[in-house]
Amino acid sequence: MAGPLKSGSVKSSINLLKKKFAIVVAEWNEEITEALYEGAVAGLVANGVKKSNIVRKNVPGTFELSLGALWMGEKKNIDAVICLGCVIQGDTPHFDYICQAVAYGITEANLKTRKPVIFGVLTTLNKQQAMDRAGGKFGNKGEEAALTAIGMLNF
Template identity: 70%
Template structure:
């Protein structure tokens, strides 16, 4: 979705009218000081692009590992057109980081394919909290914004 030189936080391209579409957002509670701004950014982008608040469904899960199952639950709901997964994994002293990042990326991919609908990977995988804050509304934009733009762009391809 982004690099140091380019990100979608300031996307200004054309998005067709998707106001009848329903978006699920699953948010990890772990690292809430990071995931909440990601959620706020995603919702702001959806609202800006004409998605009614009533068409945005939020569900929380305890941590990033649980995002895949939370995404599956939302994808199974009748009428949900896309799911945005928001989480944050910060490198610690053990390999736990690697296992969580690997599992959630595979899990989210599998939900995409199983339900044939956009399930967006909005998970920060950073070396430290500073990097996470920089990507949750800081100097590198808001990856929640980018996840929402990605969901909109993917759904736009279905019309």
């Protein structure tokens, strides 16, 4: 299906009915990542992607998204990978290490697979900020990640 994306900000010039997407979802902060996943699927389907062409793979936490994304991106039948996770800042520097590592890892997966690997990871100060971005008052960043994947396939 060619035409404008749901957001109206990007136009799709490719047939999305034939594109296959992998969504790699961190199980940590599951309430948030499930909402992100639902948003991503809704964004893809609303823009013409067949639900049967969406493959979900879970990883234990956000840190593991990088390797999961690389493994999915290496598959010949996958056109784009969407990584969904949530890291909420705590009292230790753990937050900083995880955020930096996953950003670097997802970037590397993009470059190694030469496919779109989308960073759909929330890095928030508290759970409320995450909920606000996973279907709350700031929309659903999972849906935004799906639209980014489609946009990159149009590149």
